[in-house]
Amino acid sequence: MSKIFAFVGNQNRNALPGEGKGISVFHFNDQTGDMTLVSEYLPIDNPGYLAIDEKNRRLYAAVEIPAWNENMAVAFDIDPSTGVLSYINMQPTLGNTTCHLGFDQTGAMIFASNYTVAGLGARPGNAVAAFAIRGDGGLEPAFAAAIHEGKSAILPTKKRQHGHCAVVSPDNRYVFVCDLGLDRIMAYVLPKKGEGLALAPIPFTQLPDGAGPRHMTFHPSGKIAYVINELNSTVSVLHYSPENAGFTISQTVPTLPEGFSDTNTCAEIAVSADGRFLYGSNRGHNSIVSYAIADNGSISLIGWTPSHGIGPRNFSIDPSGKFMLVANQKGGGIAIFKRSIETGALQDTGKRVALQSPMRIVFGTFG
Template identity: 30%
Template sequence: MTATTLSWLRERTTLLAGLPAFRSHVLDSSSRRRSTKPLDAMFEDEILDRESKPRSRPWRIALGTVQDGESRVGWGILLSSFDSDTGAFGNVKLGAKYGNSATFFCLHPRLPLLYSVGRSGLFPHGSLAVFEIKGSSLRFLLEASSGGSTPCHLAVDQAGTTLAVANYDDGVTSTFSLDELGIPTSKFSTRTVGEGPNKERQDGSHPHGVYFREQILHVPDLGCDKIHCWEIAGPSAERERATLASWRSLPGSGPRHMAFSPDGRHAYVVNELNSTVSALAIDQGNKCFETIHHISTIPEGETMRNTAAEIAIPPNGKFLYASNRGHDSIAIYARDSASGALSRILIAPAGGENPRHFAISPDGRWILCAHQDSDTVAALPLDPESGMIGAPVANISCPKPICVLFIA
């Protein structure tokens, strides 16, 4: 057990004694009744279990779903497992019935917590929910406003003290202070303004992602063709934000999501509207970015309607992957670790329709791809040495999957 975790456990009783009632108990997500086991005891059991055992196979995975356009019913958060040795999925079960959608997830860097954004009956414009990860189940802890409308992405900094949320519709980026239990407390919101040449999609600022790099928060803005770079300093979410700079993409490109090289020298952004990836060098002077080049995610001359979606780098840092919705494929790039430049080596079938999101397994041997329009999640084998992706070896049925997360 780490010194940080041990200190946290020693202080838990004092911390819990001072929390409001809604934060000092756990709601069982299946019955919505108060759990009889104290919050601190459940956390201690899970942390001891995590730190006393080696990582086992299969991995636990969480699946985010969005409401069906016809029935208007959302399934919330589903849980399954994935065996990296065989490529097989376990049974899918309900992890938490969370409103109409569970748009995106992230984990606390130290504590057994999963954070989710979406929409719910209590917060129809935007919700942030916190769940405790307990074995193969989730326990609902609390829900709060996301601070804006239609949250689509969130992240926690490596210190575990700040959580950021990108609210797409109204141009609001919210940051929340996290207390020692990982619970959101104070909130600070910033509204960005601007527009782009695509009048249908760029009528205003539309933050689509939030990414921490030490004390820097990077926010890709699809509506403004920018990445906002903010330095955050201070002890809480109200801490001062200094605008360092903004990186500007090609007009009408629509920056969506980002990935960073393992050595921290380069960043990459997938541009939704013009189906490109931009390779960037991190400017150590102004802490923002300098453009290396832009490269397409689809074949040259392709005329079908397409929007790029997700981007990821495997653990070895040798390659980069970006998904295409419409072309229904995953572009594979070799990455030059010295220059940061990309060279496209193949565009492979994604194994389903509308691959909105995918996740690379921690061992770098699989891509789990969420196909929103096929209602499936596919397991694609990945060769760490060549970077090649194979045909799906397994699929699971999942209603409108839009996010995949390896929990452990």
């Protein structure tokens, strides 16, 4: 019988409102939504983002510490029967404040994104770095990297780079890096091991000034992507051109109700596995916004669900599609919602997991 584990990265260094516990591992019951703590991996600093390779039973964590000029990407084995993590190795990410990890479509490479709050010109200063994954799941040293600002940049700019996610296209041809500081989605040809990061034929897609593209995700069709803009609280619909890595913005919609005027920043975005619904998180409004996806990829508002906590940095839909877990980083722990597969609607179960500063949730199914 398959076992489902939920892995939670927690802020545990200079964290508010309290000190987290590294990586927490829970058994997840997809019939009831209950989570049972089964293990913790404590000797890791600020594992803010996690990425999972279920097939090879490996977990990867980004160490996110703004005070360090270089952060780390860390590799773990997963025991499929217990969920217990075993350390493999770690590598420097060649940049500061590492906030995202993303695989290529074959699972042979992983890309680290660096938000970069180190001082201007601080070395090494890369916005994105590429790693090959060893046969045992460990990470080789980064073989490629790119800076997005200053005279060392692949496309020089006077704006402040803030790389926030690297997503490989479904056809495995390009790497797209959302840069919140430049209001651009940078586009690189997917490198082979040992190659550098070369710009794609269309090197970037420009978002409106002050939009702050943070995370993006592709629709299961592979033809459309969605980006959540952290700073102006919007979602943009992008039509993908595989011939040149270009995106055409066809629609931009707000993530907030009309009349909401308090401070808000957006964080996570995800498409349901069936491609029918899109979700985003609001930090300030403290909600999950839900949209229906039409056949042409356009989105229409369903509504807002309170996150029942403060600062929903991340959320994840369980493998059955029947539940959503929301990680409230600034207070409230993890809130568990029932999700209607038919309508996409979220309903609070009243169940909570009392973690101090949850940052990221990923599921793994084994057996």
